[in-house]
Every structure is written in C-alpha cells, then in structure tokens.
Amino acid sequence: MIEVKDLIFSYGKDKQALHGIDFTVGKGEIFGFLGPNGSGKSTTQKILTGILKGHNGHVSLFGKNITNSYNKEFFKNIGVLFEYPYLYANLSGLDNLNYFASFYPKEQRQDIEVLLDRLAFKKDYIKKPVSSYSKGMRQRVSMARALMTSPKLLFLDEPTSGLDPAGAVLFRNIIEEERKKGTTVFLTTHNMLDADLLCDRVAFIVNGNIAVIDTPKNLKMQNSNQKIVIDYMLNGKRENKMIEASELKQGISLPHDEIISIHSQEPSLEDVFIQYTGRGLL
Numbered sequence: 483m484i485e486v487k488d489l490i491f492s493y494g495k496d497k498q499a500l501h502g503i504d505f506t507v508g509k510g511e512i513f514g515f516l517g518p519n520g521s522g523k524s525t526t527q528k529i530l531t532g533i534l535k536g537h538n539g540h541v542s543l544f545g546k547n548i549t550n551s552y553n554k555e556f557f558k559n560i561g562v563l564f565e566y567p568y569l570y571a572n573l574s575g576l577d578n579l580n581y582f583a584s585f586y587p588k589e590q591r592q593d594i595e596v597l598l599d600r601l602a603f604k605k606d607y608i609k610k611p612v613s614s615y616s617k618g619m620r621q622r623v624s625m626a627r628a629l630m631t632s633p634k635l636l637f638l639d640e641p642t643s644g645l646d647p648a649g650a651v652l653f654r655n656i657i658e659e660e661r662k663k664g665t666t667v668f669l670t671t672h673n674m675l676d677a678d679l680l681c682d683r684v685a686f687i688v689n690g691n692i693a694v695i696d697t698p699k700n701l702k703m704q705n706s707n708q709k710i711v712i713d714y715m716l717n718g719k720r721e722n723k724m725i726e727a728s729e730l731k732q733g734i735s736l737p738h739d740e741i742i743s744i745h746s747q748e749p750s751l752e753d754v755f756i757q758y759t760g761r762g763l764l
C-alpha cells in the first residue's frame with residue numbers, strides 16, 4: 483500500500499530532514515511512525531500526502547509513484563487527520579465538514595451527522611462556531627473530515643491528542659474498526675500506549691533515519707531483561723526483590739511468610755525506544 487525507498491528531503495541547502503529512509507506498509511496494516519520532536523515524522527507524512535513536494539527517492543501509494551499521481555483520484559482515496567486541525571474558526575463544525583465534503587463526489591461521502599455521532603460529538607455544538615470548541619471537539623471534527631470519504635488509506639497525526647481517556651478509547655476503537663474494514667493506517671504519534679495497543683508494526687525515526695522497524699511485541703521481547711519481581715510479606719512487612727527469570731526454576735528460596743505477586747519486568751515501548759535512540763519521545 484505504501485512503499486518508500488531511499489527517501490531524502492531537504493529544506494533548502496543546509497537542512498536535510500530525511501537521510502534516505504526505507505519502509506513499506508501493507509494493506510490493512512496499522513503502521514506506527516514514532517520519533518522525538520524534529521526527527522522527520524511530519525516531513526515524511528507531508529511528502530506521502532502530497533503536501534510537500536521535491537523529495538528524492540521512491541515513494542508509491544496504491545502501487546503508483548506519487549510524483550505522477552497528485553490528482554483527484556489520489557486525494558479521493560486518502561484521509562488525513564492533521565496534528566493541528568485546519569478548520570475555519572468562524573464556521574460551525576457542520577459547515578466546515580460540508581465545505582470539505584463538497585470536494586468529493588456525493589456517492590463517496592458518508593453522512594456527516596451520523597459520522598459525528600459515531601465520534602460522540604456533542605450535538606448541541608454542531609451549529610456553533612469552531613472557535614467555541616474544546617481541543618477534543620476540534621479533534622472529533624478533524625477525524626470526521628479524515629473519515630468522511632471512507633478512504634482506503636488513513637494518515638493520522640496524533641489522533642488522540644487533546645482527548646480525555648474515554649475519548650482516546652473511542653478513537654482507538656474507531657481506528658480498530660477501520661482496520662477491520664481493510665483500511666490501511668499510517669499513525670504518527672508520541673503516544674506509546676496508542677502505538678502499543680494499535681500498531682501491527684512501528685518504525686522509530688531519529689534525526690531523519692529509521693532506527694528500527696518491528697512489531698511492538700518483538701521489540702519488547704528482544705529488549706526484555708528477563709527479570710522477575712517478587713512482592714512478599716516477611717515478619718508483617720511488605721518487601722520486594724528482583725531476580726533473574728531462570729532463578730525461578732529452583733523455586734522461591736528467599737525467606738517469606740506470604741507471596742503477594744510475581745511479575746515479569748516487561749519493558750514498555752518507550753523503554754525500548756530509549757534503548758535504540760538514547761532519547762525519550764518528547
């Protein structure tokens with residue numbers, strides 16, 4: 483669905499943002515693109531969505547080189563949720579969406595009010611100006627914009643940013659539903675929980691280079707330190723001890739009155755990211 487080979491991009495002479503990156507995204511896959519600020523995520527997404535021109539290297543979507551495909555058909559098949567929603571502040575959410583919908587053939591558009599309902603948008607705000615909306619409400623309008631043409635390929639930049647926990651769960655469910663329909667999702671995020679819960683594979687990008695691409699599970703397993711933490715009671719006091727997983731084979735030899743819990747020490751995706759890059763995600 484997406485094929486990127488040796489992608490290079492420079493902002494002017496002195497600022498090379500991408501240094502020859504390679505990745506592919508299969509049909510129906512949710513692919514996470516993770517990296518710290520300034521690593522090249524937005525640049526990559528802007529090239530893939532046709533907003534930024536002038537790259538070197540090969541980029542194809544739907545099997546076609548994008549340089550020759552920036553036409554109505556190209557934009558019909560992709561949906562984009564931008565990190566900073568481009569909405570007209572003086573217009574209502576409904577008018578914004580009706581305006582964006584007018585660029586697409588009628589038979590391709592979803593019913594906007596049904597879509598907003600699916601996104602749990604507060605009905606009484608639907609005709610109020612966007613300037614009166616919270617970040618979460620703007621995010622819902624932007625998601626509706628991305629979904630309204632039932633695109634085969636969705637680009638989502640920080641989809642759960644600004645949402646409360648219930649909103650984040652709802653958005654993750656909607657992204658899952660899209661995947662079940664066969665939609666491919668390119669997810670750019672700082673949110674490790676979203677990446678871990680949703681993505682089939684993730685790429686870590688650092689300073690315009692890809693450090694690693696794998697499934698979240700493999701990344702965590704390969705980087706697991708095989709440590710076990712035992713919580714226990716001894717002489718009325720709660721204690722804990724970390725041991726090697728292999729030591730557990732011989733049973734629990736440490737003095738204890740009662741074992742409370744035994745947990746393997748799984749690294750989080752963020753721990754793995756730091757191991758690969760030496761940097762946190764923000």
Ligand SMILES: Nc1ncnc2c1ncn2[C@@H]1O[C@H](COP(=O)(O)OP(=O)(O)OP(=O)(O)O)[C@@H](O)[C@H]1O
Nearest residue numbers: 493497498499517518519520521522523524525526
């Ligand atoms: N318009 C621009 N002109 C010059 N340099 C730019 C421009 N946009 C981005 N850059 C530089 O290109 C590099 C990659 O930026 P990019 O916005 O792609 O990073 P990012 O990973 O999306 O960061 P963030 O997480 O902050 O959104 C950075 O060094 C950035 O300063």
